[in-house]
Amino acid sequence: MTVLNKINIGETLEATLQPVSRIDLIKYAGSSGDFNPIHTIDEEAKKAGLPGIIAHGMWTMGNLAKLFTPYYEEGFISDYNIRFSGMVFLEDVLTLKAQMVDKTGQLLTFDVSAINQKQKDVVKGKITFELY
């Protein structure tokens, strides 16, 4: 396993998810307690003017942070800022990306985003990883 501390500015962590499925969103609704029906029930999404159900923004944000989970012995996410910039629909294929942009003392800063199959950002922000 790579050590996060050894990554250089400009290098990236990346992972591609399985296509988004309804069961993913049902599970997230249950585990987070966010039962807003636009995330799980087609008719409710349509009533809200959407073409279909959309993923919880927090589901995508939660997924994105897992790029850093393997490095838990080295440090932790001390700051995590996200702007929700696009909707995620069923069958979308998301790629998670984190690019190191700064390394100052104990703080590693990354630009992070999730990008759909049309190369559009759906969430975008920054993570600061604080080394122990």
Added chain:
Amino acid sequence: MFREYIGLTSSKTRNVIERELVRRFAESIGDAHPIYIDEEFGRQSRFGANIAPPTFPRVLRSGSIEGLKLPLKGLIHGEQIYHYKRPLLVGEEVFCYSKIEDYYEKEGSTGKMGFLKMKRYGEDSHGQLIFTEESITIITETVRRSLNV
């Protein structure tokens, strides 16, 4: 009307970071790493316990803010911001409260949009801050009209 909400705060509510909730949450974001779910693995780790994923605090209770009325539909989640002093440990007690930090309006393509900034604070049993969680919710013109504000 929303501007009057600035500064409103909920009373502190006690939570326990529950093992089963953390396991389900980690699995639901496709992050079933043993540091979150395997008890023995957690015990052997630097924390001596399992930890919770960074976006887990959404699950916690922080008490309701008296007088705050928000529509149930038509709200857009704009931004989410976490700050941590350290990871949350499975099994620990966390005391949470929420505060309305700010409200401002901007002209958008579909009319005036309101931005409500709400911050949640999580403290340990000694009152030491563990994390803050900030949400910016966008309230569209249509929703504001329906509320008469």
